[in-house]
Amino acid sequence: xxxxQISISQKILIVKLENDLDHHVANEIKDEIDRQIMTxxxxxIIFDFEKVKFMDSSGIGLISGRISxxxxxxxxxxxxxxxxxxxxxxxxxxxxxxxxxxMMRISGLDKIVNFFDDLESAMSALxxxxxxx
Amino acid sequence: xxxxxxxNEKSDIKKNKKNKKIINSVVIAVDSISSNxxxxxxxxxxxxxxxxxxxxxxxxxxxxxxxxxxNAIIHGYEDRDIGKIFITCxxxxxxxxxxxxxxxxxxxxxxxxxxxxxxSKPDQERSGIGFTVMETFMDKVVVKSQxxxxxxxxxxxxxxxxx
Ligand SMILES: Nc1ncnc2c1ncn2[C@@H]1O[C@H](COP(=O)(O)OP(=O)(O)O)[C@@H](O)[C@H]1O
Ligand SMILES: [Mg+2]
Numbered sequence: 578x579x580x581x582q583i584s585i586s587q588k589i590l591i592v593k594l595e596n597d598l599d600h601h602v603a604n605e606i607k608d609e610i611d612r613q614i615m616t617x618x619x620x621x622i623i624f625d626f627e628k629v630k631f632m633d634s635s636g637i638g639l640i641s642g643r644i645s646x647x648x649x650x651x652x653x654x655x656x657x658x659x660x661x662x663x664x665x666x667x668x669x670x671x672x673x674x675x676x677x678x679x680m681m682r683i684s685g686l687d688k689i690v691n692f693f694d695d696l697e698s699a700m701s702a703l704x705x706x707x708x709x710x
Numbered sequence: 711x712x713x714x715x716x717x718n719e720k721s722d723i724k725k726n727k728k729n730k731k732i733i734n735s736v737v738i739a740v741d742s743i744s745s746n747x748x749x750x751x752x753x754x755x756x757x758x759x760x761x762x763x764x765x766x767x768x769x770x771x772x773x774x775x776x777x778x779x780x781n782a783i784i785h786g787y788e789d790r791d792i793g794k795i796f797i798t799c800x801x802x803x804x805x806x807x808x809x810x811x812x813x814x815x816x817x818x819x820x821x822x823x824x825x826x827x828x829x830s831k832p833d834q835e836r837s838g839i840g841f842t843v844m845e846t847f848m849d850k851v852v853v854k855s856q857x858x859x860x861x862x863x864x865x866x867x868x869x870x871x872x873x
Contacts, residue, residue, distance in 0.1 A: 597751075600780040601744035603835070631751070631769070633776040634843050638835035676769060683846060684839050685827065 581606050583613050588620040589703055591696070595628040600635040607639060611646050618654075621667035621703040622647065623696065626677055636677075637684040644668055644690075665689040666706065669699040734760070735800040740779075742787040742795055742812070750779050750797055757799055758806055763869050770847035771806070771867060777840040778810035778863045784834065786814025786861055804869045811862040817855040824853065 829838030
């Protein structure tokens, strides 16, 4: 079964999640995402939930885990000038349904990452983000 | 042939016409292996399908069950010992009761464990909202636990539409 599709455009990693996102699947895919973050010198990530049929709190852990990986990578590359600024601002989430939105709210993730309706608006927001850095 | 099959199906669900009671139950025992998380979700979904839950109601139950089974695997059996997880689902009219039990480490302080965003395993990318998710999507969640003996989660939910 396919769980993710990854592509990269202008240092923005686009992760399309598919099917069921639980603890088992999260463990299977996180290394693959991290490998991509490192090899492609990713600066921001878009998580696309359009094809996700099910998610439990392991999906939340997957996203916050990638924020930490992005933080660590930027720190080691000295990209972060101010250590207090987290990479959460470089994370965008698109295509969330009502249930997934509830999960984001329960976890508090809704306060630190950005949500968009579609890929285009997420891309342009993340790009703008970079220019104003 | 067709007829007898129909009759069989009817007797599968004990239906006392006088009180219009539907009573049914299932017990599932699985090893604490993460690939069983999806199996239990599918099995429970199939079992409660007779109540005609809405898509939302079904997803509520699947999410809560997934949280409890995952907890048994990663906390109860600490992701290394293979132990048994027992899942019981009871249907009584339009109400379901699901119990998820492990014979693992047990919980020291249940109140702390149930606090939103508390996790004992932040290093394993746990978000600490499993219990909050169960409480959000089910009507009632009760946790019973004893150190070194195990943990039992009892969750109930009433279905309204479709029933
Ligand atoms: N079956 C269990 N056995 C032992 N400890 C548990 C069990 N379920 C939950 N816990 C404890 O309760 C805490 C909170 O659980 P939960 O809300 O699901 O968050 P998470 O799983 O993300 O840590 C866990 O970190 C763990 O310490
Ligand atoms: Mg949990």
